[in-house]
Amino acid sequence: MSTEKQPHSLKAETxxxxxxxxxxxxxxxxxxxxxxxLAPLIILIVYFHYRYIGIEAESRRMQLGAxxxxxxxxxxxxxxxxxxxxxxxxxxxxxxxPPTSREMTExxxxxxxxxxxxxDLGFFDATGIQVTYxxxxxxxxxxxxxxxxxxxxxxxxxDNFVISDIYMGFRQQLHFTIAVSRIYESKLIVLRATxxxxxxxxxxxxxxxxxDVITSIVNAKGRYQLxxxxxxxxxxxxxxxxxxxxxxxxxxxxxxxxxWQYAFRWLRNTDWCLIVKSVADTxxxxxxxQIRSMLVSAALxxxxxxxxxxxxxxxxxxxxxxxxxxxxxxxxxxxxxxxxLAAGIAHEVNNPLAIITVxxxxxxxxTDPQFGLTLEHSELRERLQTIQDSAFRCRDITLKLLRFxxxxxxxxxxxxxxxxxxxxxxGLLGKExxxxxxxxxxxxxxxxxxxxxxxxxxxxxxxxxxNNARDAIAGKPGEINIATSRRGKSIVVSIQDNGxxxxxxxxxxxxxxxxxxxxxxxxxxxGLSVSYGIVRSLGGEIEVESIAGEGSTFxxxxxxxxxxxxxxxxxxx
Amino acid sequence: MSxxxxxxxxxxxxxxxxxxxxxxxxxxxxxxxxxxGADALEIARSEQFDIALLDLKMxxxxxxxVLETLKKEDKYIEVVILTGHGSVxxxxxxxxxxxxxYLPKPYELDKLLDTLKDAYQAKMxxxxxxxxELMKRITKLATGSSALAILRExxxxxxxxxx
Numbered sequence: 001m002s003t004e005k006q007p008h009s010l011k012a013e014t015x016x017x018x019x020x021x022x023x024x025x026x027x028x029x030x031x032x033x034x035x036x037x038l039a040p041l042i043i044l045i046v047y048f049h050y051r052y053i054g055i056e057a058e059s060r061r062m063q064l065g066a067x068x069x070x071x072x073x074x075x076x077x078x079x080x081x082x083x084x085x086x087x088x089x090x091x092x093x094x095x096x097x098p099p100t101s102r103e104m105t106e107x108x109x110x111x112x113x114x115x116x117x118x119x120d121l122g123f124f125d126a127t128g129i130q131v132t133y134x135x136x137x138x139x140x141x142x143x144x145x146x147x148x149x150x151x152x153x154x155x156x157x158x159d160n161f162v163i164s165d166i167y168m169g170f171r172q173q174l175h176f177t178i179a180v181s182r183i184y185e186s187k188l189i190v191l192r193a194t195x196x197x198x199x200x201x202x203x204x205x206x207x208x209x210x211x212d213v214i215t216s217i218v219n220a221k222g223r224y225q226l227x228x229x230x231x232x233x234x235x236x237x238x239x240x241x242x243x244x245x246x247x248x249x250x251x252x253x254x255x256x257x258x259x260w261q262y263a264f265r266w267l268r269n270t271d272w273c274l275i276v277k278s279v280a281d282t283x284x285x286x287x288x289x290q291i292r293s294m295l296v297s298a299a300l301x302x303x304x305x306x307x308x309x310x311x312x313x314x315x316x317x318x319x320x321x322x323x324x325x326x327x328x329x330x331x332x333x334x335x336x337x338x339x340x341l342a343a344g345i346a347h348e349v350n351n352p353l354a355i356i357t358v359x360x361x362x363x364x365x366x367t368d369p370q371f372g373l374t375l376e377h378s379e380l381r382e383r384l385q386t387i388q389d390s391a392f393r394c395r396d397i398t399l400k401l402l403r404f405x406x407x408x409x410x411x412x413x414x415x416x417x418x419x420x421x422x423x424x425x426x427g428l429l430g431k432e433x434x435x436x437x438x439x440x441x442x443x444x445x446x447x448x449x450x451x452x453x454x455x456x457x458x459x460x461x462x463x464x465x466x467n468n469a470r471d472a473i474a475g476k477p478g479e480i481n482i483a484t485s486r487r488g489k490s491i492v493v494s495i496q497d498n499g500x501x502x503x504x505x506x507x508x509x510x511x512x513x514x515x516x517x518x519x520x521x522x523x524x525x526x527g528l529s530v531s532y533g534i535v536r537s538l539g540g541e542i543e544v545e546s547i548a549g550e551g552s553t554f555x556x557x558x559x560x561x562x563x564x565x566x567x568x569x570x571x572x573x
Numbered sequence: 574m575s576x577x578x579x580x581x582x583x584x585x586x587x588x589x590x591x592x593x594x595x596x597x598x599x600x601x602x603x604x605x606x607x608x609x610g611a612d613a614l615e616i617a618r619s620e621q622f623d624i625a626l627l628d629l630k631m632x633x634x635x636x637x638x639v640l641e642t643l644k645k646e647d648k649y650i651e652v653v654i655l656t657g658h659g660s661v662x663x664x665x666x667x668x669x670x671x672x673x674x675y676l677p678k679p680y681e682l683d684k685l686l687d688t689l690k691d692a693y694q695a696k697m698x699x700x701x702x703x704x705x706e707l708m709k710r711i712t713k714l715a716t717g718s719s720a721l722a723i724l725r726e727x728x729x730x731x732x733x734x735x736x
Contacts, residue, residue, distance in 0.1 A: 362596050
């Protein structure tokens with residue numbers, strides 16, 4: 001074949017697979033690379049994302065806790081101050097008992113100067129009657145508070161003071177009570193002030209960091225005492241149940257569709273719990289930092305994908321080159337093997353041709369008047385039949401030859417391995433073996449399953465190895481033992497000869513292309529290397545054992561199910 | 574003994590063998606056939622042949638071995654090699670071993686007939702010369718030798734299987 005003349009057509013011809021195959025192959029490569037490179041990256045990104053979210057939530061929780069502590073302290077301080085305001089009044093030596101209305105009004109004015117949360121001031125005797133009152137609800141004077149919750153609490157109080165929950169009371173207005181009691185001439189006296197919770201709330205709100213959070217106060221029964229309009233109303237139920245036994249803490253709560261993070265802290269002065277919630281709705285809005293990290297992650301992923309796509313493209317073109325080279329090599333080797341076999345095949349073809357010429361010549365003799373012969377019809381028929389049979393014999397041989405030389409794509413089908421072997425020994429090599437010194441002994445394991453493989457290619461491998469075995473035996477009578485067996489998910493075809501064997505240095509280079517021990521012109525050194533390529537492509541292995549002077553054993557380990565492209569790719573890396 | 578040329582054909586292709594024999598018989602040859610080398614040698618030992626047509630590639634004993642044995646056992650027999658194996662090497666090999674000629678299969682009958690004629694002539698010539706040689710010796714012997722010497726020489730001739 002002249003390669004110089006048509007380099008282009010040769011090249012185009014030698015790509016053994018269709019474009020479709022390479023698309024599929026590339027797809028597999030992309031999947032594989034994605035798994036190896038992208039998956040860890042994605043896992044890392046997700047891991048750090050969640051770590052980040054966790055850290056952020058933790059820091060926000062700590063921040064909320066700090067705000068809650070600060071505000072609770074402020075509120076405690078506020079309440080203590082208000083209590084002390086009253087205590088100072090009642091303990092003042094000039095505090096007259098009972099105080100006059102004028103005095104009370106003066107006291108209230110003083111108190112209001114200290115804190116605008118003070119609403120009114122009242123003095124009570126032991127029976128619970130408001131003796132003197134100063135404030136906007138004069139009708140409350142001389143009312144009996146004996147049954148009021150705060151009054152009873154005060155009577156029981158060991159600290160001589162009480163701070164009540166927020167309530168409506170007689171005035172039907174939200175307020176709460178701070179009251180201090182003393183024993184005067186063995187009788188209980190009480191000074192109480194009511195305070196406007198709204199003012200107190202404003203005071204808290206005016207404190208630092210209050211803008212980022214919503215503060216609310218609930219009592220021990222879970223009722224709002226102070227609350228922002230946006231989340232509830234005073235005396236309404238609070239959806240967050242705060243643990244009583246815990247001085248402070250935090251968590252997340254869901255109201256409606258949004259998730260809130262909160263921190264709480266119980267006050268020291270009274271059974272109120274201060275709860276702060278972050279204004280931001282956690283979990284839905286990403287922080288700037290989070291958005292930035294997500295952008296970086298996305299960019300990383302895109303770059304990785306681009307690299308993978310580009311790499312897979314390069315791999316495909318590389319693979320194409322490799323396939324092309326190997327296909328050329330295989331083709332060359334086939335041609336070379338054909339060269340080796342040409343003589344044998346010539347013999348195979350020439351013999352039937354000889355029969356045809358002889359038979360037809362004989363028939364011509366019969367019809368030649370100079371011999372004066374007669375021919376029975378049956379004999380004529382018989383001879384014509386022989387001619388025809390011989391012609392078909394020729395055709396069969398040329399067909400086999402063609403099939404052998406034709407370079408073919410991998411054609412995976414189910415085959416009976418024994419039929420494939422017989423095809424080589426009886427069909428392709430038949431006469432060659434028969435007249436050689438080698439005797440072929442087959443030891444088949446008939447229980448073996450069907451083999452999914454490329455029959456033609458595998459036959460070429462077997463042919464190569466059996467040919468070598470025959471050559472190794474040449475010159476003395478020998479035996480080629482072909483056995484089949486099962487090994488896990490593979491079928492093993494063992495081809496053993498008791499021929500000349502190989503020394504270690506030959507064994508080493510056995511599969512090296514163009515390495516041959518045969519005489520110049522007799523071996524190309526491609527047979528085994530190409531066989532090796534084919535078997536590897538089918539996902540199998542060739543094992544060789546040889547002892548110089550004693551013979552060689554070649555074992556083809558063939559997977560019961562050959563897979564197409566994966567094995568091809570593995571073979572080439 | 575007939576005056577026909579005696580031919581032994583050895584080939585493992587029965588169809589070829591039979592028809593070839595028939596064609597040669599039609600043309601006045603005396604033909605025997607064998608499909609195996611060992612059979613051929615057996616036949617050659619029981620009958621004398623002028624020419625043997627040998628296929629080179631045969632199972633068990635191949636054409637070359639048959640050629641060697643035939644030539645050893647009958648120095649006048651001419652052997653023509655017929656084979657489909659078209660390599661020149663084996664042809665040269667065979668001529669070295671004493672084959673008269675070599676015909677690649679398939680061949681034209683005329684070519685075979687020519688070869689047979691040549692081979693037969695070669696054989697006859699060889700035999701003629703051997704006879705001449707023998708005549709010369711006998712003549713030489715007859716002119717002035719002792720009876721003992723004549724007897725000795727005759728034994729020698731007999732041993733050389735010249736007859």
